[in-house]
Amino acid sequence: MLRCLLPISFVFSISVATAQQHDQDSVQLRKLADEVLTHSTAYANLKILTKEIGGRLAGSPEMYKAEQWGVKALQAAGADTVYLQECMVPHWVRGDKEEVRIISKRRDFVPPLQVTALGNSVGSDPAGITAPVLEVSSFDDLEAKKDEVKGKIVFYNYHFNPRFIKTFHAYGDAFMYRADGASRAAKYGALAVIVRSMSHAADNFPHTGAMRYNDSFPKVPAVAIGLEDADLLSDRIRDDKDMKLYLHTSCRFLPDTIGHNVIAELRGSEHPDEIITVGGHLDSWDVNEGAHDDGAGCVQSIEVLRAFKALGIRPKRTLRVVLFANEENGTRGAKKYADAARAAGEHHLFALESDAGGFTPRGFTLTMSPAQRAKVESWKNLFLPYGLYDFSEVGGGVDVGMLNEALGTPMGELSPDSQRYFDVHHAASDVFEAVNKRELELGAFSMAALIYMIDRYGL
Template sequence: MKNNYCNHPKAILLLLLMWWVVPGQAQNNKKSTKDQQLIRKMYDLSLTQPKAYEWLDFLCNKIGGRLAGSPQAAAAVEFTRQVMDTLGVDRVFLQDVMVPHWVRGDKEIGKIVNSQKIGSQEVRVCALGNSVGTGGQGIAAEVVEVKNFDELRKLGKGLVQGKIVFFNRPFDNTKIATFRAYGGAVNQRGSGASEAAKLGAIGMVVRSMTGRIDDYPHTGSLRYQLNVPKIPAVAISTKGAELLSSLLKDDRKLKFYFRTTCKMLKEKKSYNVVGELKGTQYPDEIIVVGGHLDSWDTGDGAHDDGAGVVQSMDVLRLIKAAGIKPKRTIRAVMFMNEENGLRGGRKYAELAAQNKEKHIAALESDAGGFSPRAIGINNDFKKFAKVQKWAKLFAPYGVQLRQGGGGADIGPLRTQGVTIMGLSPDGQRYFDYHHTETDTFDKVNPRELQLGAAAMATMVYLLAEYGL
């Protein structure tokens, strides 16, 4: 019997589908293989020819803490500009930013005064960023301890006026994600001084923002509210906070003394530093990768955020060294003044809108230089599903893609329809060092830092290649 199967309409349709699908699938497999090879190449380059760690060494050990408006911040601007000039990128430019110029002053002193149990004893404190100082004589007063603003308001003006308010809400250490613990405690640092001042307090002491009990006070920024008196504010080490709290249980008349000479000076001009690789096919579509160049002055700003700065510069190096010619424009941005003003991030977004630039995505590293665990992707604009398709390319390197968000500096771009992302390293040790004198270069592991740079380069490459 003659076989007429090939003349059957269904058979013809099947053959046509096979002719159309198989080459398309082959093309996708070819793209996937190319992506895997390029990603592997960037990881190999990052781990065998490291540069980020070398740059971080200079930033921390030759320049040091980089408080906005300081000579060290100005030196960091010039250093990162020169580094990116050596990478063979298409252009490096500066964006003018006016920044607050707060200075810490001379030695800070904290003291428990005339305790019934221990007499007088010094405890470690440090001024909060943007705080007014006490002046040379310092201030001393009875202490009222509270855990939150509701407790403070219940005390009322009669029990608070003329006293020092001690905010002593610890981290919730049952939170596996330490940034959630930080988020649950940090409002007492940011707004506590003004809330206390509304009830007539003359000073504020806040427990340091860490889950660890040690003797290193953690600085950080506060925000004074309009039309509320500005009172001096300090952070006390968690060890000091535990001692002060235990003494107050039996001695409600206990006094505390602290002295700070910090003050706000006239604003200064500083800069965001930007390095750019121009896109070959879609140059008007821009991808930002960045970190903040400023840091607190108490340490070297190694994890916060020297790591993010050098990783972002290394993204440009790795893409160039791997021979990739990005289809879309890539910018590495060193933002200025994240810590006590966010002026750099706001200025970048303002200029992007003013120049009618089309940013499609922004990725920030501002969670330390530890081993990368994930990249968080904001899903405001329903782009997560597109990015999630790349998960298999990150899997061999232990990096997950999950819904999340980015850092403070890229946040202002959200209103322009930009998908924001953040590198999420292992955060268990981050708040041991965050905003302290121990945030130094020796706390950063070179391999972990370079793995983070490679993970960022991978995401930036895929965004530049395929867009959103």
């Protein structure tokens, strides 16, 4: 019996110790939540970034303003050091012309469609393109109609699927039409493509976003249209067989230019050479204020540092806040950060990103070993009072993904409620007013809480 009891007693004493530790952690997390919910500067910072600077695509004057703002905001938050990490960034500009019009013999007036060129797209001929339009519902449909494509503008009318509960799954499902639609159609002789926006929004905003060319085929212009116009265009195509479209865009690449990651550190007290990264991306599309995407992630990352500092929490590991350059159309900032980390032989314990919107958090996606994941999940009861219950999905973010790729660094991404994200994603509606103060703050707290636990207990 004694031999049987000893291990039980041993287990008991461990679990009491763990319980006591977790009581302390619970108190610390509560302090972090109180601090963020009462004294956060995230919302005020977001207002400056969105309203005073605005859209900040790589290479734009606003990108430089945002970098300078980032340095000051991180200094004000209490960072030990703040510095810029230089990298070359692409410099795509929209130009002054974006027009798609229906050319019809019918006498009813149809105003020009609301369009936005897709990021990285070439522009049209200076005189624009006038051509018949071929609607396809999917790539399968395109293949079935490939003999009809030549000399036409292809309209991808693939619907964002409402059946996915998490809207990011609908995005994953539809993304390829925006990304690859132009080259897939150019392969069969298309002159340009129009893509139905990836959104559930009950409005007509077109949603831009990066596309990419397959160098095997001609580069043709690509634009997005909003949902109402997509339905209208589809109706017109069905009803008016002689209809043509006039498409005119003037977007183009200028030479690459210099951009910067903005980096700040709170130096670790026990293991300063072990680095925990937390970040969002500083660039945004040019058509909006980049509020949810990804002003929110930037100000939340800054808030993590501010809250630690304000509460006198000196991390054991070095906490590094990174405002990444050029996530939207090149990921050059993240590549630079990962390359530099590898070149310097840095030890990265964990990297956390916020780039899924400033909505009420529900958990985190995680990419790490099963043992590491189990460790994080063992903290679930500490997170649950804050509405964080979902640790089920594998994931990270695009930016910390580069670090994961380069060094195998375990990574994660904040998982906010996703229902409204694609209403505003890459559209003119992604503005400061679309962000709720408390939702933003709860996200910042959640990030601080996860980082607090990983800093304290390792991975």
